[in-house]
Amino acid sequence: xxxxxxxxxxxxxxxxxxxxxxxxxxxxxxxxxxxxxxxxxxxxxxxxxxxxxxxxxxxxxxxxxxxxxxxxxxxxxxxxxxxxxxxxxxxxxxxxxxxxxxxxxxxxxxxxxxxxxxxxxxxxxxxxxxxxxxxxxxxxxxxxxxxxxxxxxxxxxxxxxxxxxxxxxxxxxxxxxxxxxxxxxxxxxxxxxxxxxxxxxxxxxxxxxxxxxxxxxxxxxxxxxxxxxxxxxxxxxxxxxxxxxxxxxxxxxxxxxxxxxxxxxxxxxxxxxxxxxxxxxxxxxxxxxxxxxxxxxxxxxxxxxxxxxxxxxxxxxxxxxxxxxxxxxxxxxxxxxxxxxxxxxxxxxxxxxxxxxxxxxxxxxxxxxxxxxxxxxxxxxxxxxxxxxxxxxxxxxxxxxxxxxxxxxxxxxxxxxxxxxxxxxxxxxxxxxxxxxxxxxxxxxxxxxxxx
Amino acid sequence: xxxxxxxxxxxxxxxxxxxxxxxxxxxxxxxxxxxxxxxxxxxxxxxxxxxxxxxxxxxxxxxxxxxxxxxxxxxxxxxxxxxxxxxxxxxxxxxxxxxxxxxxxxxxxxxxxxxxxxxxxxxxxxxxxxxxxxxxxxxxxxxxxxxxxxxxxxxxxxxxxxxxxxxxxxxxxxxxxxxxxxxxxxxxxxxxxxxxxxxxxxxxxxxxxxxxxxxxxxxxxxxxxxxxxxxxxxxxxxxxxxxxxxxxxxxxxxxxxxxxxxxxxxxxxxxxxxxxxx
Numbered sequence: 001x002x003x004x005x006x007x008x009x010x011x012x013x014x015x016x017x018x019x020x021x022x023x024x025x026x027x028x029x030x031x032x033x034x035x036x037x038x039x040x041x042x043x044x045x046x047x048x049x050x051x052x053x054x055x056x057x058x059x060x061x062x063x064x065x066x067x068x069x070x071x072x073x074x075x076x077x078x079x080x081x082x083x084x085x086x087x088x089x090x091x092x093x094x095x096x097x098x099x100x101x102x103x104x105x106x107x108x109x110x111x112x113x114x115x116x117x118x119x120x121x122x123x124x125x126x127x128x129x130x131x132x133x134x135x136x137x138x139x140x141x142x143x144x145x146x147x148x149x150x151x152x153x154x155x156x157x158x159x160x161x162x163x164x165x166x167x168x169x170x171x172x173x174x175x176x177x178x179x180x181x182x183x184x185x186x187x188x189x190x191x192x193x194x195x196x197x198x199x200x201x202x203x204x205x206x207x208x209x210x211x212x213x214x215x216x217x218x219x220x221x222x223x224x225x226x227x228x229x230x231x232x233x234x235x236x237x238x239x240x241x242x243x244x245x246x247x248x249x250x251x252x253x254x255x256x257x258x259x260x261x262x263x264x265x266x267x268x269x270x271x272x273x274x275x276x277x278x279x280x281x282x283x284x285x286x287x288x289x290x291x292x293x294x295x296x297x298x299x300x301x302x303x304x305x306x307x308x309x310x311x312x313x314x315x316x317x318x319x320x321x322x323x324x325x326x327x328x329x330x331x332x333x334x335x336x337x338x339x340x341x342x343x344x345x346x347x348x349x350x351x352x353x354x355x356x357x358x359x360x361x362x363x364x365x366x367x368x369x370x371x372x373x374x375x376x377x378x379x380x381x382x383x384x385x386x387x388x389x390x391x392x393x394x395x396x397x398x399x400x401x402x403x404x405x406x407x408x409x410x411x412x413x414x415x416x417x418x419x420x421x422x423x424x425x426x427x428x429x430x431x432x433x434x435x436x437x438x439x440x441x442x443x444x445x446x447x448x449x450x451x452x
Numbered sequence: 453x454x455x456x457x458x459x460x461x462x463x464x465x466x467x468x469x470x471x472x473x474x475x476x477x478x479x480x481x482x483x484x485x486x487x488x489x490x491x492x493x494x495x496x497x498x499x500x501x502x503x504x505x506x507x508x509x510x511x512x513x514x515x516x517x518x519x520x521x522x523x524x525x526x527x528x529x530x531x532x533x534x535x536x537x538x539x540x541x542x543x544x545x546x547x548x549x550x551x552x553x554x555x556x557x558x559x560x561x562x563x564x565x566x567x568x569x570x571x572x573x574x575x576x577x578x579x580x581x582x583x584x585x586x587x588x589x590x591x592x593x594x595x596x597x598x599x600x601x602x603x604x605x606x607x608x609x610x611x612x613x614x615x616x617x618x619x620x621x622x623x624x625x626x627x628x629x630x631x632x633x634x635x636x637x638x639x640x641x642x643x644x645x646x647x648x649x650x651x652x653x654x655x656x657x658x659x660x661x662x663x664x665x666x667x668x669x670x671x672x673x674x675x676x677x678x679x680x681x682x683x684x685x686x687x688x689x690x691x692x693x694x695x696x697x698x699x700x701x702x703x704x705x706x707x708x709x710x711x712x713x714x715x716x717x718x719x720x721x722x723x724x725x726x727x728x729x730x
Contacts, residue, residue: 011690015683022679025672036667065667182662227572234575250575251660262662376662384664388651395647399640427689430630431637 008076009083017077024073028064031056035063078170085163095156095403098141103148103407112407112422113429114436118444120417126410129419132443133406144410151404155426158398161390168387175380179210181259183375186288188269189368192218194241200375213259213377216241222369224266226327234263236371259377267291268310270333271366272349274302277359288370302360305338314348321348331367402426406436419444453568454511460504461525461564467497468532468557475550479608484621491539491546494553498532505529512570517586518577520714524563526586527713528556530594538598544626545634551601562714581656588649593709595642596681599635600706603699606631610696632695635702636688643681650674673712680705 007013034042046053053062060067106115120129126144133140138149183204187193194216197204206212217240225233236248240256248254254261268291273284283302290297291310298307311323314332321334337345337357345357355362408421423436453461474490477483505525509515516522531552539546609622609631625631653671654664665671684701687693693701 011686015686018679018683018686022676022683025676025679028667029669029672033667225575232572232575233578249578251577251579251656253659253662260659260662262660374662381658381664385655388654392644392648392651395644399644427636427640428633430627431633 005083008080009087011084014080014084017073017080021070021073021077024064024070027061031061031064033062033064074170078167081163081166085160088160092156092160096154098139098150098153099148099405102146103142106407106409106420106422109407109422112424114423114433115421116437116440117418117420118440120410120419121444124444125417126419129408129410129443136439136443138404138406146409147407149406149408152401153403155398155401155403158394158401162394162398165387165391165394168390169384172380172383172385172387175383176378178208179377179379181205181207181210181212181375181377183212185261185373185375186370187219187373188286188288188370189219189222190286191370192216204375207377210377210379213257213375215256215259215261217246217254217256219371220245222266222371224328224369226325234266234371236263254373257377258379259375261373261375263371264374265292265372266369267372268328268331269368269370270364271368272299272301272306273363273365274304274360275363277361282360284365286366286368301362303339304344304357304360306362307336307338309334314350328367333364335362337362399427404432404435454507454570457504457507457511460500460507461560464497464501464504465557465560465564467493467500468553468560471497471549472553472557475547475553478621479550479619482619482621484624487547487621487624490549491536494532494549495536498529498536501525501529501532508570512572514573517582518574519571520566520717521563521568523713524559524566527590527593528560528563530590531556531597534594534598535601542626544624545602547605547621547624548598548601551604552597555597555600559714566718576660579656579659581652581659585649585652585656588645588652589713592642592645592649593713595638595645596702596706596709599638599642599702602631602635602638603702606635606699607696607703628695632698635699639681639684639702643678643685646674646678646681650678669716670712673708673716677705677708677712680708 032042032045037045056062060069064070103109106112107117126147130140130143130147130149133149136151138151139153140147140149142148181204183197183200184202185193185200193199195212195214197206197212204212217238220237220239221235222237223233223235225235234250236254238246238248238254240246246254248261248263250263253263267289269286269288271284271286274282276282285299285301287299289299289308289310291308294309296307296309298305300306311321311330311332311334312326313324313329315322315324315330321332324330331351333349335345335347335349335355336343337355339358345355347355349355349362349364351364351367353364402425404423404425406421406423408419410417410419412418421436421440423432425432425435428435471490471493474486474493478486478490505516508522508525516526535549535552538548605625606628609625610628612619612622613628626634653674657666657671658664684693684698684705687701688698
């Protein structure tokens with residue numbers, strides 16, 4: 001058992017695991033992942049290479065980030081991390097403790113790459129030197145007959161904090177996985193949503209623990225903006241059940257009940273009305289049409305089927321309908337009317353325009369927008385963000401504010417006070433010499449130094 | 453590109469090329485007299501590079517934040533700024549420009565072939581986290597590049613000394629011990645800024661895409677490069693890997709950073725990081 005624990009807590013095993021995780025990540029970049037490619041491409045791959053795909057699916061490599069292999073690696077990683085950190089606690093305690101007893105002779109003490117001696121300026125004595133070191137951030141013990149100064153002695157704690165942050169991210173991540181709700185919701189201007197799960201497109205991913213979003217709001221207005229074809233904004237004004245107005249936009253989702261309603265697509269919600277030839281309304285509805293990227297969509301009114309494409313900024317190019325831009329500057333629908341599978345009319349319909357067919361006419365009365373929300377609800381984010389913050393702060397603390405140590409004595413030589421010091425720091429030797437040279441030049445206001 | 457931007461962009465590229473050529477000449481022909489002059493040349497190139505960026509900002513109303521061209525332009529600016537700063541603080545490190553400027557030339561050359569048209573700020577980029585995420589990304593790239601440059605110089609000097617070749621150009625460099633520690637220092641700075649970059653990106657992704665981590669290829673590659681530098685730091689601190697071994701790791705590890713910055717979007721169009729710029 002001890003051997004197993006020793007192996008599981010070894011740093012070689014740590015490096016082995018990290019390397020394996022890196023390999024798995026890179027495999028995920030090379031092997032198409034089912035949730036990252038479109039269904040069409042995935043099925044085409046299945047059609048072209050059924051055996052290969054079957055083999056990869058059987059070992060979970062087409063969903064590699066959530067595969068049993070990956071989860072096993074993560075489990076070993078966190079087990080190893082916990083064991084290594086447990087072993088490191090005594091070492092950290094030892095490193096952050098202040099040195100005890102009289103420090104060694106700075107002229108001969110081993111393990112100190114920096115050695116120097118300075119004649120102290122007139123009037124400066126050991127207590128003054130120690131005071132200057134304290135004002136430069138050192139914690140000093142001892143006196144002129146032997147002192148030890150340590151700066152940033154608590155820095156090794158940051159090592160522990162950095163690695164503890166991984167557990168925060170793990171905990172927050174697990175909570176978010178079990179409480180995660182994902183859905184897609186299309187709402188038109190003027191439409192109200194009260195949290196009904198049935199309103200979501202397709203079947204949303206329901207949380208294993210907890211509820212779907214409990215929200216209620218009405219979409220007041222949708223305003224997309226583009227400049228030279230680049231989408232520069234998608235402002236959606238909402239009113240919640242208490243009458244409070246909210247504005248959502250790309251990068252600024254509407255947030256309520258631990259949920260984010262992220263705006264990402266907009267489309268037309270035309271009010272098409274079928275009238276008889278006298279102008280009397282027979283049937284009509286606001287219809288959310290998915291016509292982005294030149295797609296065709298269908299709707300039905302008064303027993304007829306209508307297939308339509310949409311040109312937001314219509315013009316005729318080489319005799320064919322086209323759109324100058326994606327901005328709704330000159331919107332036009334190209335409609336094909338069908339009945340019992342046969343086309344009976346075809347033509348353009350603009351705002352307040354009509355398309356005559358059979359004994360009726362199709363009128364476009366209004367053209368508001370609909371907006372697609374990607375809806376996410378998950379808990380645990382604050383724990384994850386805390387993990388990020390701890391990791392960032394800890395890595396700064398550990399690597400920028402690392403431990404420095406100085407030992408020294410002040411003795412009399414030829415009637416002058418002579419300061420003899422030795423210094424060391426974590427991570428560096430040559431750069432330590434530069435640093436301490438600068439430090440003593442600064443605090444003693446010296447320009448040169450006398451080496452021993 | 454605006455006309456002013458185009459002129460100053462190409463002037464910068466020519467100047468960097470001349471400087472890079474001067475450094476290579478100094479090493480090959482063992483004539484270090486050119487090196488101080490190359491620093492002045494790089495400084496001039498840096499100024500024209502800055503003018504090109506200002507011209508682009510003036511033409512499109514926002515700093516170059518997105519797309520391969522703008523990443524190359526700003527990333528290159530940060531690398532040159534880092535090189536000049538380090539060389540100003542320590543003259544013996546001016547020769548880092550040998551490797552860093554050469555990389556910037558390749559980056560900017562690649563970037564200018566990748567659709568440098570002026571674009572308004574896409575809605576997806578309008579978030580304060582953009583500034584934090586991208587700023588720390590460039591700092592990380594710059595630091596890792598300096599580490600790579602120091603690694604290249606270390607290996608060249610070590611090889612020259614081992615072969616008993618007397619090359620006065622290498623005497624312009626710090627000692628091998630000092631170079632070795634500088635490599636580690638740059639890696640640490642890069643790792644710190646890389647950590648902040650990934651954290652800021654994840655927080656931003658939550659508001660933009662709904663999830664703090666989507667295993668998007670750019671995200672995954674950035675994690676891979678972060679892990680590799682993490683392994684390098686572990687090897688150094690815990691197993692005492694130093695000098696040539698460490699230099700080689702650092703030189704090769706930069707390739708993962710280049711892939712995550714430029715390689716992924718070069719190969720695929722469907723990354724979330726495309727931001728509708730193209």
